[in-house]
Structures are given as structure tokens and as C-alpha cells.
Amino acid sequence: QKEVEQDPGPLSVPEGAIVSLNCTYSNSAxxxxxxxxxxxxxxxxxxxxxxxxxxxxxxxxxxxxxxxxKYISLxxxxxxxxxxxxxxxxxxxxxxxxxxxNLIFGKGTKLSVKP
Amino acid sequence: NAGVTQTPKFQVLxxxxxxxxxxxxxxxxxxxxxxRQDPGMGLRLIYYSASEGTxxxxxxxxxxxxxxxxxREFSLRLESAAPSQTSVYFCASSERGRGSxxxxxxxDGTRLSIL
Numbered sequence: 001q002k003e004v005e006q007d008p009g010p011l012s013v014p015e016g017a018i019v020s021l022n023c024t025y026s027n028s029a030x031x032x033x034x035x036x037x038x039x040x041x042x043x044x045x046x047x048x049x050x051x052x053x054x055x056x057x058x059x060x061x062x063x064x065x066x067x068x069x070k071y072i073s074l075x076x077x078x079x080x081x082x083x084x085x086x087x088x089x090x091x092x093x094x095x096x097x098x099x100x101x102n103l104i105f106g107k108g109t110k111l112s113v114k115p
Numbered sequence: 116n117a118g119v120t121q122t123p124k125f126q127v128l129x130x131x132x133x134x135x136x137x138x139x140x141x142x143x144x145x146x147x148x149x150x151r152q153d154p155g156m157g158l159r160l161i162y163y164s165a166s167e168g169t170x171x172x173x174x175x176x177x178x179x180x181x182x183x184x185x186x187r188e189f190s191l192r193l194e195s196a197a198p199s200q201t202s203v204y205f206c207a208s209s210e211r212g213r214g215s216x217x218x219x220x221x222x223d224g225t226r227l228s229i230l
Contacts, residue, residue: 008155032216043119043205043221044158051216088158094216101214102173107157 003027006089006106015115019076023089023106026070030104033065035074036088038108044088048074079113086110117141119222121206127228128196136191136225138206146212147189148219149173149181151202158205164189165212196229203227 006023013019021035031052036044048063050056056063062075072091076083086108095101122137140147149161150173160173164183178200180192189208193200203226207219 034218036221041223041226043223046218046220049218092214092216095214101212102160102163103213103219105158107155 003104004089004091004106007109008107010110010112012112012114013079015079015081015113017079017113019074019079019083019111019113021074021076021087021089021109021111023072023091024070025072025091025104027091027093027104028067028070029093029095029100030091031094032092033063033072034090034103035061035063036090036105038086038088040085047087081113081115084112119206119208119220121204121222121225123225124223125226127230128193129230130196130198132196132229133192133194134196134227135193136204136206136227137188138190138222139188140206140208140220141187142208142210142220143186144208144210144220145186146209147183148207148209148213149179149189149191150205150207151175152205152224153202161191161204163213193227198229201227201229 033050035048037047038044053067060077064073088108089106092103119140147164150158162181163171203224207221209217209219
């Protein structure tokens with residue numbers, strides 16, 4: 001079982017739709033959860049950062065973490081064509097310094113928002 | 116704000132040639148990373164540097180060497196390039212090291228093709 005699973009898509013939605021992106025993971029030690037957005041031919045850009053369980057909202061974006069189910073989600077409300085990108089989930093455990101503390105990435109979901 | 120700067124942006128090499136990928140960050144971060152991103156494989160850690168003068172192997176270090184020249188700069192060297200090293204290479208940095216839970220900040224990548 002891979003440590004982090006993410007559906008690669010592609011996911012195509014009309015402008016204005018609510019988008020739900022998800023990742024599952026197997027390592028119960030993960031405590032830090034991130035979502036990165038990657039535009040074509042660009043580097044990953046940090047979008048959302050959460051610690052442990054719960055929700056975090058930033059504008060049109062909401063990140064949710066359910067540690068009991070080992071499941072994280074990113075919701076995008078009122079999606080725009082400018083949201084078209086690949087979204088990567090990433091997570092790590094609090095094991096300072098060792099390789100077990102590496103940031104582990106999902107493979108990314110490619111999202112296309114059509115005008 | 117430059118953030119993480121990578122040079123060159125594109126490079127084509129012949130098998131057996133050598134080259135060095137350069138990375139510099141201006142955020143006064145202590146830790147720096149080199150990743151490669153391949154279709155269907157996601158981001159994989161090549162090497163990590165917790166601080167100036169220290170480096171550690173990541174998930175896929177074979178065929179690569181690194182140098183942490185100073186706090187700002189972290190270079191990746193391919194001594195004898197192979198077609199399997201065709202990839203997009205990303206440099207990243209964070210204020211504290213892996214396992215601290217801090218997010219990493221990425222450059223825009225070097226697209227390397229080896230014929």
C-alpha cells in the first residue's frame with residue numbers, strides 16, 4: 001500500500017462548480033497536511049497548510065483533515081478557469097531530522113475548469 | 116520577491132555528459148531539498164541539506180551528487196548523465212528541517228532531457 005494515494009484525474013468541471021479533491025494515507029504518524037497547486041511548467045506553490053485534524057478556510061478554499069479515516073480533502077468553491085492546475089497533497093510526521101520526517105507527496109490531480 | 120531560483124530552466128544533454136543544476140534561495144531558510152518529478156511517479160526526494168555543510172540522501176540519490184555551498188545555495192550534479200535521468204528537477208527550501216512540519220517552498224524547476 002502506497003503511503004499517500006491521490007486520484008490523478010483528470011477532473012473537468014464547469015466554471016462556478018464546487019470542486020472536491022481528496023487524498024488517503026496509511027501512516028497514522030502524519031500530523032502536518034498541505035495542499036500545493038502546480039501550474040503547467042511551474043513549481044508547486046503552497047496553497048493550504050493544516051496541523052492535525054479539523055478544517056481550515058482561506059477564501060474560496062477549504063482544507064479538511066480526518067485523521068480517524070486517514071483522509072484529507074480540498075474544496076474549491078465558485079471554481080474559476082484560473083484554478084485549472086494540478087493539485088498535490090503532501091504530508092509529514094513530526095520526526096525531526098530523520099528520513100521518516102520526509103514530506104510525502106501524492107501524485108497530483110489535474111483539474112480543468114471550463115468557462 | 117525571488118524566493119527559490121533555479122538555473123538553467125531547460126537543458127539538453129547527451130548520455131555521459133555532466134552538468135550542475137544551480138539553486139539559490141533568499142528567504143534565509145536553513146534546509147534545502149532537491150526533488151525530481153516524473154509522470155506517474157510524483158515528486159521524489161533526491162538529496163536533502165539540513166544546514167550549511169550537511170547533506171543526506173533521499174529516496175533516489177543514485178547518479179547524483181550535491182553541494183551545499185553556503186546557506187543560500189544548493190547545487191545538484193550529474194556526473195555521467197543517463198536517459199533515465201530525464202526529468203523535471205525542483206529545488207525547495209524550508210526554515211527548519213524535515214520532520215518539523217514546516218512547508219517547503221519550491222522553485223520553478225529545471226527541465227532536463229538526456230539523449
